[in-house]
Amino acid sequence: MIELRDVAYTYGRGELFAGINLTLAPGSFHFLTGPSGAGKTTFLKLCYGELISTHGTVSLFGKDVRDMTRDDVALSRRRIGVVHQDCQFLDHLPVSENVALPLTASGRHAEIEPNLSDLLGWVGLSGQAAQRPPQLSGGERQRAALARAVITSPDVIIADEPTGNIDWEMSQRLLTLLVELNRMGKAVMVATHDLNLIRAAKAQVQARVLRLKDRQLQAAGADL
Amino acid sequence: MSGWLTSVIALVVGDREADRVVPPTGFTATLTVFTSAAMAFLAVFALALSLATDRLADRWAAELARTSTLRISAPAGQLGPQTEAALRLLETTPGVASARALTTEEQRDLLTPWFGAELPLETLPIPQLIEIVEEGDGYDPTGLRARLQAEVPGAVLDDHTRWREPLVEAASRLRGLGIVSLVLIGGATAAMITLAAQAALAANAQVIRVLRLVGAQDAYIARAFVRRFTLRAMAGAAIGMLAGLLGILLLPRADIAGGFLTGLGFRGTGWLLPLLIPPLAGVVAFFATRSAALRSLKEQS
Structure with a gap:
């Protein structure tokens, strides 16, 4: 559904990350971790077409974002549910x-x-x-x-630090909702610093944990 | 179906939910209504000016074209006989309906604005004026001048051509000014509404971000702004139009006061023309806002 191939993103001052390959398949559950400033939010924005990669290809439902008009991106967004940390x-x-x-x-x-x-x-x-x-x-x-x-x-749910401003009990409740959605076949990707949340999720669902570090996307499941 | 046609249909049909996505208040709402009202008010007067000058041009042309003046300058003893000779000649001239010599009082009245009421007309060598009223296709001025030269040597025929042409031209230019004013008012309205729409779009950047996040297409976002601004412009223009019409109605009536400015107004079906101002303001607002919205959305992406 969402596919990233050799993706890089460069800001004015330098390369944020490079060589990223990832496929968000139906029913998959991914956590995205990494230190502040590693580019988690930017990475998520690439995943839902808010930003365009400076290198490589991001495909939303089989279509290269670079070839999509603003209206095409809007139509794709209807298949991607996005939860921001600041909830606008x-x-x-x-x-x-x-x-x-x-x-x-x-x-x-x-x-x-x-x-x-x-x-x-x-x-x-x-x-x-x-x-x-x-x-x-x-x-x-x-x-x-x-x-x-x-x-x-939607087919995909992307959440950026959804538990950043709430207590543990509420985090658990939100996680339960995300897990329920995942069990319904939705692909879920959650960016978070909260390792306890990831551990709690891994107890309920087969989740893959990715870490953005040193400009690379690494598998981090073994650390948890 | 082209984008603007879809937008027009959406504008007419309306979408209650879509209308609500833009916050209802803000200075741009007041600005749009006020601008439209002011411009419609001015448009009513520009339209009235245009129509009045149109009528004036026709009236001046018609009045001056149907009358002429014969001026007889002669020594005191010959003025009377030459006047009578001229009147006899005019009676037999084809195309002349009537001709009469102006009385001393009438000539005094004509000179009073320049020389005052106490003018001793009898002591001054004032030429005698004869008013000629034409009929049918009028007389042949060249033939009449030739006959006058032979029979009334002191007579000078003024067929008003030199007065009529500049007056008609002046009226025509005034009418042109009225039309230019209407175009400028339309342009100024479009510019003001464009600025107001851009300000509203900038002020609602978060609304646009949220709408984009949930998958709203540009046309949907633009429509919410376009419909609101179009309806506001129409409402403002309706208020301005009514105020303008009231202003026109309160002007002194032409037949009481006389003069050009007091003749400003509408006659007959002309009163229906101002009713076109609100829908025209709506059309201007529709295209101005749509263009501004789509441009802003492109810039904000």
Whole structure:
């Protein structure tokens, strides 16, 4: 679904990483770790077409990102649910409309009604549906972001430090949601510093752990 | 189907959810409504000016074309006989409906604005004026001048050509100015709405980021802004148009006060023309916002 071949990314001041090869297949679960500044967020942005690699090929669902128009990338995004660490929302809309936004933006209005209440219940936000995002706690925002990321039933879920601002209990709850989605056949990639979260996940699902270090993507499962 | 046509259809049909993705408030909303209202207000007056000058040009041309003046300058003893001779000659001239010598009072009235009311007209060698009203295709000025030269040597025929042409030209230029004003108003409206749309897009950068994140295509994002700005521009233009029409209605009536400026206004079906201003403002806003939105989205990508 998402394939990176010999990918490099160079900022103005130097090469962030190079020679990266990775395939996110259906049902796969990847963790991405590495020191701060190693390029985890940049790597994830390459995976969902937000950035274009300076070398190599990134393919989204069989199509080279370099050959895609902005609208093509937008169409691909509908198959990739993204959860950011800072969880950006439209603050003037209630949580329910924010969660339904991917369906609204893709003109799938008929799917909102049957999916929204179930999904809000699944992430434990039924009681917060009418609230505005600024009224939510950190954990509630993370769960709302996850609900928004999965409402279109995407093939891939990419989460960037989804547990960065929440307590351990809430992290476990989010992890459970991600594991459930993975068991439904979704490919999941999570960037995190939280080794305890990775250990907890490995107890539930066959997850591959990757580490961005010294400008290379390395397998890091043995370290955990 | 071309992109703009799809956008027009989406604009008419509307999408409640899509409309809500852009925050409803902001200074750009006020700016757009105010700009459109002000421009529509000015457009009403420019339109009225254009139509009034059109009517004025026609009236001046028609009035001056149907009348002429014969001026008789002669020594005191010959002025009366030459006037009578001229009137007799004019009575038999084809194309002349009537001819009459202006009375002393009428001639005094004509000179009063320049010399004051106390002018002793009897003591001054004032030429006698004869007003000629034409009929049908009018008279032959060359033939009439030849006959006058032979029979009334002190007569000078003024067929108003030298007055009529510059007046009609002036009216025509005023009408042109009105049209240029309308075009400039349209351009200024487009420029202001473009700036307001760009400001709104810049102010809503996070909204755009979120929409892109969830897979919204450029047309969808642009549509949310375009529909809002188009409707605001139309609403503002409707307010400005009504204010403009009210202003026109409150002007003194031409038949009471006379004069050019008081003749500014609409007649008959002309009152329907200002109704075109709000939809035209909508069209201008639609294309200005769409162009600005798509350009900004390209730059922000």
